[in-house]
Amino acid sequence: MGEQQVKAGLDGVIATDTEISYLDVENEEIVLKGYDLIELAEKINYLDLVHLLFEGSLPDQRGRLSMESALKKEYALPENFFDLFSMLPKETHAMDAMRTGISALAGYDPQIDDRSTAANRDKALKVLAKIPNIVANSYHTLQGENPVPANPDLPYSTNFLYMITGKEPTNLEAETFDQSLMVYSEHEMPNSTFTARVIASTNADIYGAMTGAVSSLKGPLHGGANEAVMHMLLEAETVDGMSKLLHEKLRNKERVMGFGHRVYMKKMDPRALLMKQALHKLAVDRGREDLYEMCERGEDIIRQEKGLYPNLDYYAAPVYYLLNIPIPLYTPIFFAARVVGLGAHVIEQHANNRLYRPRVNYTGPRGLHPKNG
């Protein structure tokens, strides 16, 4: 095999054919099954989008109700499941607790070794049904709080937010949270989706693929950035504080969390723009226009100084803050929203599988020999 040029970070490398989604950078469109994700996020709700990704079409009223009722039947976790979380050290990060929960679900699924599209869809729906319970209640358990039981009278995403905060959300809160789940739902081939597909390509099961994806998503260069953004905003405290902090970070050549993207790099992430608008509405509602102004100031500075634009995590973080969501749950929520996208990718991988097994450009020594004895 002759030497081939390595693309660091597989930048620009095409990993697979897919019918799920595509980042059309030229036209600034995130294509999801033929639709524009932003238009979907403005017009439909999260469960409609789940229907689109799993069934291939937007639902009518009957399809919507039947998907919601199928999910509700699967809300409950196996008996004594929360004991798992009470055994973990109190310091365990919410992402690690969630990863443990998803991994543990594998043993309860009699269909685990069935990789057919129908069985994989059932399994992905089960994870989707149970993920609000795992995210909210692994956290509550680790905090020494009582689990918040699901309220099946609420719509799926409203119930998710309710289980996190323990309070029934207002319409504005519920709609904003639902929209955030939509913009986080699927994004072509990020590191976590690639991880899931690589794992699935060994014919491993969907729980294994998703557990691996959680580990990938936790990293601060990926999903972990939303938490880091909120810590930065809290450290900055004020609009002027934001200027000071960012200039200091730039002087120290630090990466500023929530900015830049492998694919958008020179353009604003359209999902960030939608969350920016959502933040404005919430900030006005809460009398926290200062938080919105801090974010705008940060956006201006990083564009002027580095030519970089915010990604989704930059504006999702303050949105979650104003929804009274604890910061350690920001990345688990990102993952929960992405279960649908990951599920679709594992289904597609198993339906037309070839093992991922690339080669290397070896740069180490050759011809060495161990000494005898």
Ligand SMILES: CC(=O)SCCNC(=O)CCNC(=O)[C@H](O)C(C)(C)COP(=O)(O)OP(=O)(O)OC[C@H]1O[C@@H](n2cnc3c(N)ncnc32)[C@H](O)[C@@H]1OP(=O)(O)O
């Ligand atoms: C929803 C999501 O998961 S979106 C991603 C969330 N992650 C973040 O917000 C973390 C901050 N951002 C970053 O670290 C990067 O922009 C990434 C990881 C998202 C993309 O990285 P890559 O495509 O690999 O770009 P790379 O790391 O090579 O950066 C290219 C250049 O831009 C600079 N750069 C990129 N992002 C940033 C940033 N956020 N702050 C400061 N400089 C940056 C790099 O320092 C580098 O400069 P150099 O060429 O002078 O060394």
Ligand SMILES: O=C([O-])CC(=O)C(=O)O
């Ligand atoms: O696409 C990426 O590399 C990261 C990202 O924005 C996402 O996963 O939503």
